[in-house]
Amino acid sequence: MxxxxxxxxxxxxxxxxxxxxxxxxxxxxxxxxxxxxxxxxxxxxxxxxxxxxxxxxxxxxxxxxxxxxxxxxxxxxxxxxxxxxxxxxxxxxxxxxxxxxxxxxxxxxxxxxxxxxxxxxxxxxxxxxxxxxxxxxxxxAEPVDPIVQPVVAGLASGASVRDVADAVGLGERQLRRRALASFGYGPKVLQRVLRFQRALREARAGRPLAEVALAAGYADQPHMSHEVRELAGVPLSALLTPSS
The missing domain is CATH 2.60.120 (Jelly Rolls)
Structure with missing residues (x-):
């Protein structure tokens, strides 16, 4: 294709x-x-x-x-x-x-x-x-919710949901409500998706999967494999062409 x-x-x-x-x-x-x-x-x-x-x-x-x-x-x-x-x-x-x-x-x-x-x-x-x-x-259109950029940056960096909520001046329940409206996900799911996408970019760049897991913020390669299968339904190796 x-x-x-x-x-x-x-x-x-x-x-x-x-x-x-x-x-x-x-x-x-x-x-x-x-x-x-x-x-x-x-x-x-x-x-x-x-x-x-x-x-x-x-x-x-x-x-x-x-x-x-x-x-x-x-x-x-x-x-x-x-x-x-x-x-x-x-x-x-x-x-x-x-x-x-x-x-x-x-x-x-x-x-x-x-x-x-x-x-x-x-x-x-x-x-x-x-x-x-x-x-x-x-x-x-109206501007996007001002929390969008700092929430994406914080979650992508591996910060905890609590730390991200504190950084944008919200309680965790308020953060979840506004994240659902802006992203379609609560912050924990959004963080998993952002981490998965980073792993996919690193793997497509040719890095060994053990290095990919650490670079993307997983605890180890088995942790990455489990989350990738949950989100994508297949191993990371099956997604290494950009149109996958």
Missing amino acids: GYRELAAPAAPGLACAWVQTVPASAGRLVQRVVPDGCVDLIWWSPDAELMVAGPDTGPMPTPLAPGTTLVGVRFAPGRAVPALGVPADALRDARVPLGDLWGASAVRLAETLAEAVPEPSPAARQADALIAAVAERVRA
């Missing part, structure tokens, strides 16, 4: 845009989508449908038919809520039509993407149109 990430769009909170194509000659495929703390807005051919994906708490097997093209924009953890207009826990482990959230503007955007000219690269043109629409929506 042809998967490639594009440069991060010039709008706050957008991590990247991406394009994935399945050759018409390919058999029917099932792609394993694993938790990353992000929310993706995806245009999906041949149905010309716009969907909102995630945040996920476990593996999400996704069938891909031959000839399918997907064009997506990815929100960084905690950044999607103002633009989409619903709390993140309402989208957890879900795939929701964008029209349910944006109404007629989502229909118009889907039509614009479907009408992209076939040459030289329809996916690139669709990505440009999707990026522009999402960036405009982000710039017009």
